[in-house]
Amino acid sequence: MIYPIVMYGDPVLKRKAREIEHGSPEVVELARDLFETMEEASGIGLAAPQIGKSLRMFVVNGAPLEDEEMLDFHGVFINPQIVNEFGDPWMFEEGCLSIPDIREDISRIEKIKIEYYDENWVKQQEEFVGMKARIIQHEYDHLEGILFTDYLSAFKKRLLKGKLTNISKGKVEAKYKIKAPLMK
Numbered sequence: 001m002i003y004p005i006v007m008y009g010d011p012v013l014k015r016k017a018r019e020i021e022h023g024s025p026e027v028v029e030l031a032r033d034l035f036e037t038m039e040e041a042s043g044i045g046l047a048a049p050q051i052g053k054s055l056r057m058f059v060v061n062g063a064p065l066e067d068e069e070m071l072d073f074h075g076v077f078i079n080p081q082i083v084n085e086f087g088d089p090w091m092f093e094e095g096c097l098s099i100p101d102i103r104e105d106i107s108r109i110e111k112i113k114i115e116y117y118d119e120n121w122v123k124q125q126e127e128f129v130g131m132k133a134r135i136i137q138h139e140y141d142h143l144e145g146i147l148f149t150d151y152l153s154a155f156k157k158r159l160l161k162g163k164l165t166n167i168s169k170g171k172v173e174a175k176y177k178i179k180a181p182l183m184k
Helices: 026-040 130-143 154-168
Strands: 045-047 057-061 074-094 104-117 123-129
Touching (some): 026 074, 104 130
Antiparallel strands (some): 045 057, 057 074, 074 104
16 A cells, blocks of 8 residues: 655654564554555655654665666565664765655765664664665664654755645655645
């Protein structure tokens, strides 16, 4: 099922998501819904809060980046925990399906180690580097109630205030279904 993507300003995006009960069968359907919704919106990652579900789960698919290194980057992350971050921070322009039409340079650590369950409830522990680490950190932030705009300076946030207000009102060009908190 394709869900509308929740826009900036909705409280679910600022709330720390709750863990999914271990072994819960709902994850199979939720994973399918997240992938379908993400693909419809041409995204490379999508967290459950972005479809209005305050659950600790996200999906990734690097194939749309058309980078050979990203083609095999596809997965479901349930109840993830970043256990270590190492390496140097690096800036890169990020965007978000919940904040369309805004892209900003964000600093992230280049390498992470993460523990999570896959869609079959098999515990995984992996290290990711570069763009893969960045995508995971961005989606993980959604589970913590953090948006990429939270990393911006107060000055930059003031400059974007009007655009962010319009997004929360649904006054935004998006090629996918949206659910804005202040839409009339």
